[in-house]
Amino acid sequence: MATIHKRNGKWEYRVSYKDPTTGKYRNKTKGGFVRKTECEEAALMYLKSSKLVRKNTSIELITLILTIMFLEADVKKLLLLNQSISN
Numbered sequence: 494m495a496t497i498h499k500r501n502g503k504w505e506y507r508v509s510y511k512d513p514t515t516g517k518y519r520n521k522t523k524g525g526f527v528r529k530t531e532c533e534e535a536a537l538m539y540l541k542s543s544k545l546v547r548k549n550t551s552i553e554l555i556t557l558i559l560t561i562m563f564l565e566a567d568v569k570k571l572l573l574l575n576q577s578i579s580n
Contacts, residue, residue: 495509495536495540496509496563496566497529497533497566500524503526504529504531504532505522506522506526506533506536506539508520508521508536508539521539523535523539533563537559
């Protein structure tokens with residue numbers, strides 16, 4: 494799973510994954526991106542270059558999955574904001 498958020502005025506991505514050799518959960522974080530799109534592309538390239546996804550997985554499929562995850566996170570934030578406003 495990948496998340497993108499702003500930290501100290503810059504964009505940062507965090508990829509959470511389960512290490513296949515140890516079975517432990519790990520995080521890969523990288524930040525300092527000026528634009529959100531640059532950060533999304535870097536997260537996408539990290540996923541593609543790592544062994545976290547199959548090498549024959551298309552870049553379009555990975556992009557679609559990441560887009561859905563990012564939209565889901567945005568919707569959750571909006572719902573929480575709406576809830577706090579209505580209370």
